[in-house]
Amino acid sequence: MLTTLVLRSLQAPREVARFLIALDLPMSARLTALGAVMALSAALGTAAELLFSFVTKVDLGPPTNPLPMALVQGALMLYAAAAMAFFGRQFGGTGRFADALILVVWIEFLLILGQVAQILVMVFFPLVSVLGTLALVGMLFWLLTQFTAALHGFDTLFKVAFGVIAVFFGSAMLFGMLLLSFGIVPVPATL
Numbered sequence: 001m002l003t004t005l006v007l008r009s010l011q012a013p014r015e016v017a018r019f020l021i022a023l024d025l026p027m028s029a030r031l032t033a034l035g036a037v038m039a040l041s042a043a044l045g046t047a048a049e050l051l052f053s054f055v056t057k058v059d060l061g062p063p064t065n066p067l068p069m070a071l072v073q074g075a076l077m078l079y080a081a082a083a084m085a086f087f088g089r090q091f092g093g094t095g096r097f098a099d100a101l102i103l104v105v106w107i108e109f110l111l112i113l114g115q116v117a118q119i120l121v122m123v124f125f126p127l128v129s130v131l132g133t134l135a136l137v138g139m140l141f142w143l144l145t146q147f148t149a150a151l152h153g154f155d156t157l158f159k160v161a162f163g164v165i166a167v168f169f170g171s172a173m174l175f176g177m178l179l180l181s182f183g184i185v186p187v188p189a190t191l
Contacts, residue, residue: 009110013143017150020106021099030101034077037108042070044112048119052126073108079171080104084148087167091159093152103147110143111136141165 009016025033046066053059081101088095118132145161154160 006110006113009106009143010139013146014150016106017103017147020102021151023102025102027098030098030105033105033109034074034101037105037112038070038074038077040112041073041108041115042066044115044119045069048115048122051119051122077101077104077108080144083167083171084144084151087163088148088152088154091152091154091163093148093154095148095151095153100151103151107140107143107147111140114139141168 043066081097081104084100085095085097114136118129121132122129144164145157149157149160
């Protein structure tokens with residue numbers, strides 16, 4: 001069942017989105033799924049960092065603590081679900097936050113599967129794994145567009161894609177300005 005759902009997510013994403021929404025899971029199950037993908041994503045990120053350091057022989061220092069990474073990941077997924085529901089409703093959509101949350105969690109699960117494949121490729125072909133990153137980013141935007149359309153009952157994918165991209169970049173700019181206003185600036189990397 002899980003393998004079929006994963007494959008159908010790539011072949012017929014709106015159908016899978018409607019299926020996930022129709023499950024009408026209780027909020028406790030949705031939050032449990034959120035916690036599970038938060039933990040998986042953080043653990044995978046730490047493992048990937050260690051493996052990258054081992055494969056490339058580049059010392060990245062001590063591995064990143066997975067707990068803050070998991071919390072940031074969870075906050076981003078909650079924000080993505082809220083944005084998906086809120087902005088879609090502003091344009092006449094009918095989707096709910098709870099349904100957006102399960103769709104965002106499912107997208108994250110699919111990205112985790114893609115990251116596992118990317119890590120396996122990195123072991124044998126480190127430079128080729130960069131292409132995997134581009135493919136995962138493309139898959140993220142494609143699934144966000146398809147799932148947002150299914151959540152809100154939109155038919156025009158072009159408009160939905162434009163909205164997804166506009167909200168993504170608008171949010172990035174807003175959060176960037178907020179971080180700068182609090183004095184949080186990225187530290188430049190030194191080699």
